[in-house]
């Protein structure tokens with residue numbers, strides 16, 4: 001199954017390759033966008049220091065104007081506060097949504113936890129309506145957990161500066 005193969009590939013990127021966290025995260029974005037047909041924009045947001053806002057990290061896809069997102073705003077900002085996965089089958093049905101491109105039809109955001117603290121998230125936009133299933137959530141939770149382990153090994157607070 002695709003996600004089982006991708007789990008292996010993600011782990012290879014995170015644990016085997018000798019490069020910076022930034023580059024590893026970018027490689028994960030590239031892998032996911034290339035391998036999952038309905039993942040069109042794949043990126044990371046992280047808490048911006050002590051501020052109540054998210055800052056854009058590595059991503060692939062169309063450039064976005066939303067490099068900073070205040071907590072509570074949009075799907076990403078809501079996940080920063082709720083600590084829960086947010087699956088949006090149809091972005092048109094959301095009031096609190098920040099549009100990055102008119103081609104986006106659906107979005108999924110999964111938080112990344114570090115010692116129980118919500119420190120960031122993976123954000124995926126899709127040009128396909130209602131593409132995400134529970135398998136996507138489980139797979140992306142795995143990716144976030146493994147990223148958290150890497151950050152733990154390498155002191156993420158230093159990396160985030």
Ligand code: SME
Nearest residue numbers: 064074075076097098100
């Ligand atoms: N749509 C997101 C904003 C980030 S972009 O998708 C890159 C949101 O509503 O939070």
